[in-house]
Amino acid sequence: MARVLVAEDDPLTLAGIEVLLANSNFQVVVTASTGVEAMDKLAAARPDLLVLDVEMPERSGLDVLRTLRSRGDQRPVVLLTGSIKDARVQEAMQLGVNGLVIKANAPRDLLLCLEAVAQGRRWFDQETLQRAMELVQSPTAAKRDPLQGLSDRERAIAALVQRGLRNKEVAAELGLTEGTVKVHLHKIFDKVNVRSRTELILLAKDQGD
Structure with missing residues (x-):
């Protein structure tokens, strides 16, 4: 069973994730409501993968991902978001994010994403991925970043x-x-x-x- 750290600042969304994963192959071993708290709990919790809200107080999920990768920590990271700018999706992909789920679709998509990631694959919300790929392929993409x-x-x-x-x-x-x-x-x-x-x-x- 894969050990999961979930960082989400909305209590209702967090409770929903815990219910969704309760009878799955994924065990929520620790939760956090800020990016700083997630980093503080990381060493003791020893999760196999992380589910991070993109927008959190103190440090965003993207901040946490960036710090992990800069430290050489390649544990799978799934970003969870209500909405995200295309340029930030592109940055997350460049940092090696493993999955991205839109919160409105989480009841349908989160388990699919986690199962794919646990098998070593990457999983992204298709509409968000398409927009990000169009940005990457744009002749002016370098100017935008x-x-x-x-x-x-x-x-x-x-x-x-x-x-x-x-x-x-x-x-x-x-x-x-x-x-x-x-x-x-x-x-x-x-x-x-x-x-x-x-x-x-x-x-x-x-x-x-």
């Missing part, structure tokens, strides 16, 4: 800087030294053609608009 050339770790650092964290805090979050963060940050500046943290934050915010 100014952070496209960054590595997983660099994306994680850029995301934390966008949230207002200082180098020391970024280092603690990602398990790096402060000096390493500074080196990565200068590489990020060069790659995205900015000169300061402020310009990087504005660039990242423009990407999310």
